[in-house]
Amino acid sequence: MEILRTPESRFEGLADWPFAPRYFEADGPDSARLRIAYVDEGPRDGAPVLLMHGEPSWSYLYRRIIPGLVQRGRRAIAPDLIGFGRSDKPAAQDDYTYERHVDWMSQWLTGLDLTGLTLFCQDWGGLIGLRLVAAFPERFEGVIVANTGLPEGAGMSDGFQAWLNFSQTAPELPIGFILNGGSARDLTPEEIAAYEAPFPDESYKAGARRFPAxxxxxxxxxxxxxxxxxxxxxxxxxxxxxxxxxxxxxVTKGGEAAFQARVPGAKGQPHVTLKGGHFLQEDCPDDIVALIDAMIARRG
Structure with a gap:
């Protein structure tokens, strides 16, 4: 397995990103070691919140949510999935599988011995994060799902079909353009550059290219x-x-219905529809902070 690592210089001076990275090494195939980057901010004894990003973003997606949680005394933990952000990037698309991603993040979760978690997950952050909840339910005290799902082979929306076709055929995958197009507001040039920072060239985008498929x-x-x-x-x-x-x-319109119908913990919860596009963290970060904080507060 050939592993690429984005130079640290690519992350210097990013807009609204003062957070120091931490690192964890996970076991990969053929004795490979893969570095997982994550942000861990706030009081050590604060209620821990796991913020999981999806495709093709990284923990930068939570840059306006992390400070809001810390201000409320919560501990905000935001990992970069393998292939994204500061985490290592296997160079071949075949190196990426759903089950490997679940395994890598399971190693990270148990290696850090994270417990008492409130999960907020979006996009692939849900596909992987909900698998962590299912594997380690005792480590989670609450879950908030946003613009995500846990597919079982039953088909796709027209929106996802269009995204799948684009992601597999575009000669170059324009990461910043995708983030901007999937947000209701216009990102600044500095924000677009920050989303492109993990990918010096197309060779670093094998994971981003592979995920939709x-x-x-x-x-x-x-x-x-x-x-x-x-x-x-x-x-x-x-x-x-x-x-x-x-x-x-x-892409995910209507996806909340399955969770509300099938998960017992969803009964009687104050479910909401937020204003925003696919990357709603860009559009309504303060609302997301309030939802997470309120769920923790209701638990006492």
């Missing part, structure tokens, strides 16, 4: 059985489970 939207996809097993655990998960999808995301 890994979503198990047909019965023939890998990980359908694993996601079905995860749903069986979630169908017994009775801790607070809140949906906070946005009102302008064609």
């Amino acid at each position: 890994l979503v198990p939207v047909t019965p023939q996809h890998a990980s359908v059985a694993e996601n079905q097993a995860a749903w069986r655990v979630l169908e017994r998960f009775d801790k607070p489970f809140l949906t906070a999808f946005s009102d302008a995301d064609p």
Whole structure:
């Protein structure tokens, strides 16, 4: 496995990103060691919040949410998935599988011995984060899902089909353009540059290119059985489970219904529809901070 590592110089002076990186090494195939980067801010004894990004972003997506949580006395933990941000990037698309991502993040979660977590997850942050909840339900005290899902091979939305086609055929994957187009507001040139920072050239984008094709939207996809097993655990998960999808995301529109119907912990929760596009963290960060803080406060 050839592993690429984005030079640290690419992350110097990014707009609104004062956070120091921390690192954890996970085991990969063929004795490979993969570095996972993460941000860990706020009081050590504060209620821990796990913020999981998706495709093709990185923890920079939470730059306006992390300070809001810290101001409220919470501990904000935001990892970069393998292939994204400061984390290592296997160079071949075949190096990326759904199950490897779950395994890498499981190693990180248990290696840091994180417990008492409130999860906020969006996009692939949900596909992976919800698998962590299913694998380690005792480590989570609450979940907020936004613009995500846990597919079982039952098809896809027109919005996702369009994204899949684009991601697999575009000669170059324009990361900043994608983030800007998926947000309801216009990102600044500095913000767009920050999203492009992890990828010096196309060779670093194997994970970003591969992720859409890994979503198990047909019965023939890998990980359908694993996601079905995860749903069986979630169908017994009775801790607070809140949906906070946005009102302008064609990719995941309507996805909250399955969670509200199938997860016991979703019953009686104050589910909301937020204003924003697919990357709602860019559009309504203060609302997201308030939702997370309120869920923790309700638990006492």
